[in-house]
Amino acid sequence: MDPLRRLISVLFPTSSSSSSSSLILLLSLLFCAASATAADFDIEPITFDEAYSPLFGDANLIRSDDDRSVRLLLDRYSGSGFISSNLYKYGFFTAKIKLPSDYTAGIVVAFYTSNGDVFEKTHDELDIEFLGNIRGKKWRFQTNLYGNGSTSRGREERYTLWFDPTRTFHRYSILWTANNIIFYVDEVPIREIIRNDAMGGDYPAKPMALYATIWDASDWATSGGRYKVNYKYAPFVTEFKDLFLQGCPVNPLDQYPSDHCYDKLALLDAQDFSTVTAARRMAMRQFRQNYMYYSYCYDTVRYPIPPPECVILPSEKERFKDTGRLKFGGSHKRRSRRTRWRGQIPAVSESEDQSMM
Numbered sequence: 001m002d003p004l005r006r007l008i009s010v011l012f013p014t015s016s017s018s019s020s021s022s023l024i025l026l027l028s029l030l031f032c033a034a035s036a037t038a039a040d041f042d043i044e045p046i047t048f049d050e051a052y053s054p055l056f057g058d059a060n061l062i063r064s065d066d067d068r069s070v071r072l073l074l075d076r077y078s079g080s081g082f083i084s085s086n087l088y089k090y091g092f093f094t095a096k097i098k099l100p101s102d103y104t105a106g107i108v109v110a111f112y113t114s115n116g117d118v119f120e121k122t123h124d125e126l127d128i129e130f131l132g133n134i135r136g137k138k139w140r141f142q143t144n145l146y147g148n149g150s151t152s153r154g155r156e157e158r159y160t161l162w163f164d165p166t167r168t169f170h171r172y173s174i175l176w177t178a179n180n181i182i183f184y185v186d187e188v189p190i191r192e193i194i195r196n197d198a199m200g201g202d203y204p205a206k207p208m209a210l211y212a213t214i215w216d217a218s219d220w221a222t223s224g225g226r227y228k229v230n231y232k233y234a235p236f237v238t239e240f241k242d243l244f245l246q247g248c249p250v251n252p253l254d255q256y257p258s259d260h261c262y263d264k265l266a267l268l269d270a271q272d273f274s275t276v277t278a279a280r281r282m283a284m285r286q287f288r289q290n291y292m293y294y295s296y297c298y299d300t301v302r303y304p305i306p307p308p309e310c311v312i313l314p315s316e317k318e319r320f321k322d323t324g325r326l327k328f329g330g331s332h333k334r335r336s337r338r339t340r341w342r343g344q345i346p347a348v349s350e351s352e353d354q355s356m357m
C-alpha cells in the first residue's frame with residue numbers, strides 16, 4: 001500500500017459507524033486518484049559519487065558496490081557521516097532511510113542542510129533528526145530550522161510515525177525554496193514553512209550543503225539524557241539509498257549567485273515534489289493531527305508571541321497545552337530534567353515523549 005493510503009487507513013481505522021465508513025470511502029477515492037501517480041516522487045536516484053563525499057568516521061561509512069546506497073555505523077569509537085560535495089542556494093534533498101533497530105537510546109540519525117562550516121556565527125540549517133529510543137519504544141523525530149544564526153530561537157516540532165522506520169526504507173525529504181520550506185515523509189508533506197518578511201534573517205537564505213550523520217547524543221536524545229547509548233548493541237547501522245538532490249550549486253562566498261540559478265530553480269519549481277496538491281495538504285493536516293506531539297508554535301511558555309511564520313489552527317491549539325505538549329500525553333508523566341541542546345534550546349519534555357508510546 002502506498003503511504004497516503006496507508007496513512008488514511010491508519011488515521012481512520014475500520015469502524016462500524018456508517019458515516020465514518022463513507023468517509024473512508026470518500027477519502028480512499030480521493031487518495032487513490034492522487035496516489036496512483038504519486039507512489040513515490042518522480043526522481044532518478046544518483047550515485048554517492050555524483051554528489052556526495054564522506055564527512056567523518058570514514059571507516060564507519062560503507063558504500064555499496066554499485067555506489068547507490070551507503071551505510072553509516074556508530075560504534076564505540078566513532079559515528080559517521082557524509083556531506084554533499086556542493087552547497088546549494090535552494091534545492092531539494094532526499095533519501096530513503098532505514099534506521100537502526102532494537103536498543104537505540106541516545107542515538108541520533110540526522111538528515112539536514114547547513115552551512116555551519118562556512119558561516120560560524122550566522123549559519124542556516126534545516127533539520128530532520130531521528131531520536132533513538134529504548135527497546136520496544138518507537139523512534140521519534142523532529143524537524144527544525146535556523147536562519148542567520150538564530151540559534152536562540154529553535155523552531156522544533158516533534159512527531160512519531162505511522163510505520164516502523166527500522167523495518168522498511170522510507171523517503172525523507174527537505175524542499176527549500178525562496179518562498180517555502182517543506183519537510184516530507186514519503187510523499188506526505190508533514191510541515192510547511194511559508195516565508196514572510198517578519199521572519200527576516202531567520203529564514204535560511206545562504207547556500208547550504210546536505211549532511212547525513214549518525215552520532216552519540218547520549219546527553220540529550222532519549223528522555224533528556226536519561227538513557228545513554230549502550231555499546232553492547234553496537235554497531236548501530238543506518239542505511240541510505242535512492243539518494244537524490246536537485247538545486248542550484250553555488251559558491252557560498254559568492255555574494256551574488258549568478259544567473260545560472262534561474263533555469264535550475266525554474267526546473268525545481270516544476271517538479272512533482274514542489275507542489276502541495278489538495279490531497280497532500282489533507283494528508284499533511286491528518287499527519288499533524290495524529291502524529292505531532294510537540295510544536296513550538298503552541299509553546300507559549302517559550303514564545304508568548306508565536307514566531308511570525310506560525311499558523312495557529314484552532315484544531316491544533318485545542319490539542320496542545322501552553323507548553324506545546326499534547327494535553328493527552330499520558331497520565332503518569334514525570335517531571336523531566338531540563339537539558340540544553342547547543343546551549344540554548346530547552347529540551348522537549350522527554351518523559352512526555354515516552355508516554356506517547
Ligand SMILES: *[C@@H]1O[C@H](CO)[C@@H](O)[C@H](O)[C@H]1NC(C)=O
Binds near residue numbers: 122148200201202
Ligand atoms: C545576519 O546577521 C548578521 C550578523 O548579526 C547581520 O549583520 C545581517 O544583517 C543579518 N542578515 C539578515 C538577512 O538578517
